[in-house]
Amino acid sequence: MYDPTPYQVDLTRFPEFRTAEVPGPRSRELHRRMERHLKGFSDHVRLFPAAFEKGYGCLLEDADENVYIDFSGGVHVTTLGHCHPKISEAIARYASRLMNAHDFASEIKVRLLEKLAQTLPGDFTGFQLYDAGTVAVENGLRLARAITGRQEFVGGFTDFHGKTGHAAGISRTNIYSGPSRAPGFYMLPRPDLYRPWWTRSDGTPDTEKYLEYYAAFLKEGTTGQVAAFVLEPIQGWAGSVIPADDFFPKLKPFLEKRGILLFADEILTGFGRTGSMLCMEHWDVLPDIVTLGKGFGNGFPVTALAVRREYEDFMGRFSAGNTYGGNPMACAAALASMEVIEEESLLEHARDIEAVFRKRTAAWTGRYRTLGDVRVKGCLAGLEFVKDKTTKEPFPEVGERVYMKAARNGVVCIPAGSILRISPAIVIPEDVLIKGLDIIEEAIAETEAEPD
Numbered sequence: 001m002y003d004p005t006p007y008q009v010d011l012t013r014f015p016e017f018r019t020a021e022v023p024g025p026r027s028r029e030l031h032r033r034m035e036r037h038l039k040g041f042s043d044h045v046r047l048f049p050a051a052f053e054k055g056y057g058c059l060l061e062d063a064d065e066n067v068y069i070d071f072s073g074g075v076h077v078t079t080l081g082h083c084h085p086k087i088s089e090a091i092a093r094y095a096s097r098l099m100n101a102h103d104f105a106s107e108i109k110v111r112l113l114e115k116l117a118q119t120l121p122g123d124f125t126g127f128q129l130y131d132a133g134t135v136a137v138e139n140g141l142r143l144a145r146a147i148t149g150r151q152e153f154v155g156g157f158t159d160f161h162g163k164t165g166h167a168a169g170i171s172r173t174n175i176y177s178g179p180s181r182a183p184g185f186y187m188l189p190r191p192d193l194y195r196p197w198w199t200r201s202d203g204t205p206d207t208e209k210y211l212e213y214y215a216a217f218l219k220e221g222t223t224g225q226v227a228a229f230v231l232e233p234i235q236g237w238a239g240s241v242i243p244a245d246d247f248f249p250k251l252k253p254f255l256e257k258r259g260i261l262l263f264a265d266e267i268l269t270g271f272g273r274t275g276s277m278l279c280m281e282h283w284d285v286l287p288d289i290v291t292l293g294k295g296f297g298n299g300f301p302v303t304a305l306a307v308r309r310e311y312e313d314f315m316g317r318f319s320a321g322n323t324y325g326g327n328p329m330a331c332a333a334a335l336a337s338m339e340v341i342e343e344e345s346l347l348e349h350a351r352d353i354e355a356v357f358r359k360r361t362a363a364w365t366g367r368y369r370t371l372g373d374v375r376v377k378g379c380l381a382g383l384e385f386v387k388d389k390t391t392k393e394p395f396p397e398v399g400e401r402v403y404m405k406a407a408r409n410g411v412v413c414i415p416a417g418s419i420l421r422i423s424p425a426i427v428i429p430e431d432v433l434i435k436g437l438d439i440i441e442e443a444i445a446e447t448e449a450e451p452d
């Protein structure tokens with residue numbers, strides 16, 4: 001049973017700001033010094049140049065001691081809140097005991113692997129551990145090639161799988177990723193609930209039509225060498241974009257018939273974020289390959305590649321490990337995170353939070369002229385702002401203004417142009433979630449009251 005006690009916030013004093021303006025002077029000074037040397041940071045920072053110094057539970061504290069509700073979790077990372085004592089203690093224990101011993105066995109690594117095999121749905125028994133999501137994806141692609149003997153891959157429009165070579169080849173990308181997508185890397189549209197390409201008469205996505213197109217594309221557009229279809233179950237980076245409920249259940253047999261593996265990139269959606277251990281469990285579909293990251297170590301850089309029993313030995317066919325993968329601190333962080341989810345009944349709580357979120361935001365698209373869509377699964381949500389609700393033309397200026405206003409009023413989200421990504425920790429008490437949503441609603445109302 002979830003207990004909110006350790007995560008409670010005195011909301012009567014909220015937002016707790018010590019400076020007249022946020023970001024305050026110390027934040028601005030640190031940002032200015034960082035900006036002098038650190039190049040290429042995100043809109044998250046550009047639009048709200050704070051410096052954060054502390055995090056506890058669902059809260060973030062900046063360099064001027066101003067306290068915010070954190071609806072960003074880094075960037076969808078701290079699923080269990082900041083500095084959970086059990087996780088921090090586990091990391092600290094190994095930081096003073098053993099930092100790296102390549103891929104030799106150690107007790108903490110064995111306990112993590114056994115726990116993973118026990119916790120994941122289905123028969124995932126083969127793993128490899130890494131230090132970044134994109135590295136897990138790259139190795140997942142190599143694994144798919146080893147299993148199938150095929151070379152090509154298909155990704156979904158606006159999916160994101162990382163910023164290195166082949167992971168970028170199946171992501172929405174730009175000219176700096178290379179002269180073109182790497183040969184043999186293709187993208188196909190997904191049945192997105194808000195912007196479907198092919199619809200039934202009631203306006204919902206017509207998944208069968210997508211599959212018809214996929215069949216034609218695989219035959220005519222590829223060389224028949226597709227090893228895997230790589231997909232985010234819910235697209236995090238694109239703005240918590242949720243597919244039609246029948247997509248994965250219909251896609252899996254479609255791919256099986258063609259000898260193509262289903263590779264679910266659960267780096268963002270995995271480990272409790274959407275109210276189940278894997279997001280794919282919502283549709284009762286077992287992928288062949290899965291990648292894990294972000295909340296897997298709750299902030300410690302640890303990621304994983306998981307494969308089902310029938311394919312596990314293929315992992316030995318290519319040198320699958322890397323330098324930092326499976327280091328004792330990483331294993332301790334991931335094991336402790338898994339134990340916290342179980343011990344504190346957080347999957348159930350994430351689902352309860354989804355219900356509270358839905359109830360609090362139910363009237364918003366009717367109430368606000370620029371709010372086109374509100375979507376949520378567990379503790380992963382997105383608000384999408386549009387210029388016109390019929391054409392659904394994105395309205396990035398509004399999305400950005402809402403992000404900045406919410407932050408200045410005490411809630412930090414993740415901006416993505418016209419989309420406000422909301423990713424509270426799954427430990428969040430209901431009243432803290434509601435307070436955060438109150439602040440966001442105020443930010444939307446204020447933005448709409450201003451001239452465009």
Ligand SMILES: Cc1ncc(COP(=O)(O)O)c(C=O)c1O
Binds near residue numbers: 132134160293
């Ligand atoms: C679904 C997904 N895959 C892969 C990645 C890449 O992870 P990393 O930034 O750790 O390389 C991300 C990061 O946002 C992601 O959301």
